[in-house]
Amino acid sequence: MNYYLLCNLDDLAKNILVDSRGKFNVRKMKPNRTLPFQVNVTSVSKRINEDFDVNQDINETTSNLMKFVKEYKLHRSYSIQKLDTLKLYFKQYLKFLHKDSFVELSKCDRFSRDNFNGVSIKATRDINKDTILKYVIGIFKKIPKSEEHIVTNEKLNFSLLYTSRTNSTHVLLGPISFVNHDCHPNTEYHFRTSYSLQLKVIKNIKKGEEILVKYSDDYFGPNNEDCECTSCLNKSR
Numbered sequence: 001m002n003y004y005l006l007c008n009l010d011d012l013a014k015n016i017l018v019d020s021r022g023k024f025n026v027r028k029m030k031p032n033r034t035l036p037f038q039v040n041v042t043s044v045s046k047r048i049n050e051d052f053d054v055n056q057d058i059n060e061t062t063s064n065l066m067k068f069v070k071e072y073k074l075h076r077s078y079s080i081q082k083l084d085t086l087k088l089y090f091k092q093y094l095k096f097l098h099k100d101s102f103v104e105l106s107k108c109d110r111f112s113r114d115n116f117n118g119v120s121i122k123a124t125r126d127i128n129k130d131t132i133l134k135y136v137i138g139i140f141k142k143i144p145k146s147e148e149h150i151v152t153n154e155k156l157n158f159s160l161l162y163t164s165r166t167n168s169t170h171v172l173l174g175p176i177s178f179v180n181h182d183c184h185p186n187t188e189y190h191f192r193t194s195y196s197l198q199l200k201v202i203k204n205i206k207k208g209e210e211i212l213v214k215y216s217d218d219y220f221g222p223n224n225e226d227c228e229c230t231s232c233l234n235k236s237r
């Protein structure tokens with residue numbers, strides 16, 4: 001499946017499971033996408049979220065979400081592969097929202113690229129060094145060289161991952177893309193499979209502290225010279 005279609009499915013999962021909770025409007029490939037306006041769509045998605053917050057049942061909620069998507073025709077086509085991918089995204093976001101994820105979403109007004117209206121992830125308990133945050137998951141998909149110019153289009157809003165080893169750019173999808181960058185982070189990317197990532201904790205983290213990862217050495221210009229992270233701001237003071 002190409003990266004563009006994966007982004008579309010990820011946007012839909014974010015819309016239903018994060019935006020429709022009403023507190024956040026998270027970064028998406030198409031920032032202004034909202035659920036199609038139909039009677040009951042908003043109230044059904046709100047109810048599914050409220051039920052999950054009480055029962056914390058990932059499998060049952062995923063199955064309710066798949067019924068919801070089909071019933072209200074929230075996606076244009078329904079090949080088995082696309083539905084399986086959507087199901088995978090739903091599970092990833094539900095794990096992230098589960099109380100056992102050790103993290104929660106919070107508002108973040110530090111970054112100009114998010115118009116000072118982004119999100120961050122904070123620890124809901126103390127987390128020891130070397131812990132794998134196995135409920136903070138993401139997948140990455142290589143963007144063909146011929147299409148890399150598309151990701152610099154400001155109307156779109158991708159989270160990107162560069163690998164110097166293969167000199168390639170990937171789009172990063174799933175809840176792991178909510179984690180903000182810091183040049184002196186407390187976690188690092190941990191490869192789960194050849195296409196998916198989790199976070200590994202590299203410094204003890206206190207409850208309430210922000211979870212941070214280093215995107216790359218050159219994500220915000222050469223040597224991250226345009227970086228707005230807290231460590232860089234403190235250094236320049």
Ligand SMILES: [Zn+2]
Pocket residue numbers: 182183184224227228229230231232233
């Ligand atoms: Zn920095």
